Amino acid sequence: MLKVENMDIRYGAIHALKNVSISVGESEIVTVVGSNGAGKSSLLRALAGTVKPSSGKISFRGEKINSFSAPFRVKSGLTLVPEGRQIFVSMSVEENLLLGAHSQTGPEVKSSIESIFDRFGNLASRRHQLASVLSGGEQQMLAIGRAMVAKPKLMMLDEPSLGLSPILVEQLFELIKELHNQGISILLVEQNTKLALKTAQRGYVLELGSVRQEGTVDELAADKLLAEAYLGESV
Ligand SMILES: Nc1ncnc2c1ncn2[C@@H]1O[C@H](COP(=O)(O)OP(=O)(O)OP(=O)(O)O)[C@@H](O)[C@H]1O
Ligand SMILES: [Mg+2]
DSSP states (O other): OEEEEEEEEEETTEEEEEEEEEEEOTTOEEEEEOOTTSSHHHHHHHHHTSSOOSEEEEEETTEEOTTSOHHHHHHHTEEEEOTTOOOOTTSBHHHHHHHHTTTOOHHHHHHHHHHHHHHOHHHHTTTTSBGGGSOHHHHHHHHHHHHHHTOOSEEEEESTTTTOOHHHHHHHHHHHHHHHHTTOEEEEEOSOHHHHHHHOSEEEEEETTEEEEEEEHHHHHHOHHHHHHHSOOOO
């Protein structure tokens, strides 16, 4: 469903992504793990169309999408829940959701938004309040709700668990599994490697901009060096 071939990203002298190739199949949950500065967010931003790669091909549902604008990628079914949520705190909860529905019209907008309010009672009761009144966990749900409104075929999530309490992290991952069960493919970037490997079927380890390793989550979890570096286990 999504295929990235030989992608490079440069920010001036910084070579943030080096010859990276990854794929996400239909109905798959794929994770990308790696330490700070490995290039995970850069990869997702390039897929969402907000960062321009210096080389590489991006295909989505059989079509090359390099030249697609960011809004058109969302319209095609590829949606990013960005790192740090990026919700608009000076807008209401409902207005934030409306942003996710910008490619829809009339009654479709209303029904997409209502389905999110049906799902998240905490958001429904605050629909006309500023998003700034929401807790961190509620803001993350709003960010995911905004992405859901766009009816994605593939949802990319960048560090969704960051800053959430353990209970909220659990709820969040239940939601991710539920979205997957509804047929949405997931590309999950997580620093919580244990949780990522528990949730996904396959994964990639990014290190200093390159794919150091890839495989099924069982293969990755069994790797000694990986366990030492990312799972906090000394072997
Ligand atoms: N807009 C930018 N301009 C210049 N350099 C950048 C920019 N964004 C990222 N970088 C650099 O590119 C490299 C990869 O950053 P990126 O944010 O993609 O990593 P990451 O894996 O998401 O890290 P983190 O775990 O901290 O979120 C880093 O060296 C970072 O400093
Ligand atoms: Mg990042």
